[in-house]
Amino acid sequence: MSEPLLRVVDLQTWFQVSGMTAKAVSGVSLEVRAGEVLGIVGESGSGKSVTALSFIRLIPDPPGRIVAGEVWFKGRDLLKLPWDEVRKVRGREIGMIFQEPMTSLNPVFTIGMQVMEPLLFHYDLSRDEAWERAVQALDGVGIPDARARMGDYPHQFSGGMRQRVMIAMAMICDPAILIADEPTTALDVTIQAQVMELMLDLHRRRDGAAVVLITHDLAVIAETCSRVLVMYGGKVQEEAEVVELFERPLHPYTKGLMDSIPHVQDKGKRLATIRGNVPSIFDLPEGCKFCTRCPVVEPRCWTEEPPLREVAPGHRVRCHLVPGTPA
């Protein structure tokens, strides 16, 4: 296997809130490979967004801080780079799309200015060239009459159209990695499919680029991703190819997530849920992070955190009860 585009080693991102420490991300290691769509799935507060934001050091400090870890990208550890170098990676090599298209664009600047801005700051382009490129980018994401709409403000666009603008803006420098943090959560269902399709379409047209898709929606993962990380309590609990994960989920948490997807044939039956609530991020259990809600919990789960073990090629899981493959 070729060298991954991005390799994260033991990332720790903590938040300091009123004297307490929240270990939002505690020891995440992962790889983003060229050409893939990597899904990161988990509940709210599982640390999936913070993980992605940490890649390009977008954690607001204070209260957040990346305490430890390495993020290797093109032979450099992004966490150790000077700010000016990190800035050059942001938007140019790693682009990002956020959940809220309504608030993620600056309300007082035109769409055109905002879309061409990354070009102006990353490349030595004239305003006219950048303008033309921005028109093309907007056209490419399916904004009708793109040239005329360059001078419009965000409030003159619908939610779906704004998310298209966000995509155009994030991709205008042709980044190697696009991080999409719940890109369709705030949109209508019909629009969700369109925007997701647009993103994947743009992805397919570009060789060797990768998408990191953060979502809590397993259906989206199933349709779009090639590989999946399941996060819980600030840690990766399970990692597998998408087909493998859906056919053979191993971690009790992953199984719980799968069971809580409603199926048409189960109409009228009570939907399976994972009992309990996500534990407070300030007070995570010492052992397995899922032990407070796990249906098959054992005494040792409370005290001893299981390691992330590879149980089949490419399939890793963090659970005491899953029999490991002989070394």
Place this chain on the structure above:
Amino acid sequence: MGAYFARRFLLMIPTFIGITFLVFTVTRFVPGGPIEQMILQIEMGGQAGEGGAGAAADATTGQGARIPPKVMAELEKRFGFDKPLPLAYLSWLGDVVTGDLGESYKYSIPVIRLVISKFPVSIYFGLIGFTLAYLVCVPLGVMKAIKHGSPFDIVSSFTVFIGYSIPGWALGTLLLVYFGGGTFLDWIPLGGFRSKNWAELSAGAKVLDQLHHTIAPILCYAIGSFATLTVLMKNSLMENLGQDYVRSAFAKGLPEKRVIFVHALRNSLIPVCTGLGHALGLIMAGSYLIEYTFNIDGLGYLGYTSVVERDYAVVMGVLVINTALVLFGNVMSDVLYVLVDPRIRFT
């Protein structure tokens, strides 16, 4: 949009009527009005030797006995007191519409001329104080937001709030006592707009003299607005720095300066900017007490003395100007809203 502003301008009329009618009514019922003062004068002239206090007391109780009814009726007619209140107000309003604000009973010249002659002084102090406040507060607020929680932030907050808690005229009195050349230091003149011999000074000395007379009053003008404006600016910027679009801007790889001073600042200037029209209207009208403290012969001073001396034509005249300025300032604020925030379109 045009219709909206037409409506706003039309709405100024009932507001204007409301304010002036209220004050007009008050002037009718406050004791010590022009008629009573006239009576006092007449009586003082006629019966010298009687105590002033006694005369004042008698004037209100037993006036009919000493003033002939004919003179009384004439007096009432002169001040419009012969008509019932609504009619008197309407007749006053009718005069205002034609640009006639009446005649000052103290100076015996048309109020409109009086007001116009005092206006430049108030505009001078108003505009300088206003500009100074914005020039200091906007950068200060921005710096405080960026260095939120730092010693600089805490010390400057402490300072501006001390300033906020001191009324301008009180500070003025303090400045005059300590720096006005009395018992302590002699740094500032005791008051006035310029020195008495200003006309004879050379051009450079004129400017210096003017500045010399400006510093202390301006400080008093601006000190109260420092806190509100600085904190408004700081909070507004802080709030915007936490917005999603700021994160987007950082994610695009923009330099921090660009994110803060272009993306966040432009948004956070919206509330500061729209207060501008309102503040301008207020400040141009002059400050009664600060002008009085520094003996500056402006609109505020005129307003103050006319109230004390019950020169009602002038009181109403100054009120008309102030009301018009404030109402106009409010519409200006709306215009500024449209200019700085593309989301706002009044219909």
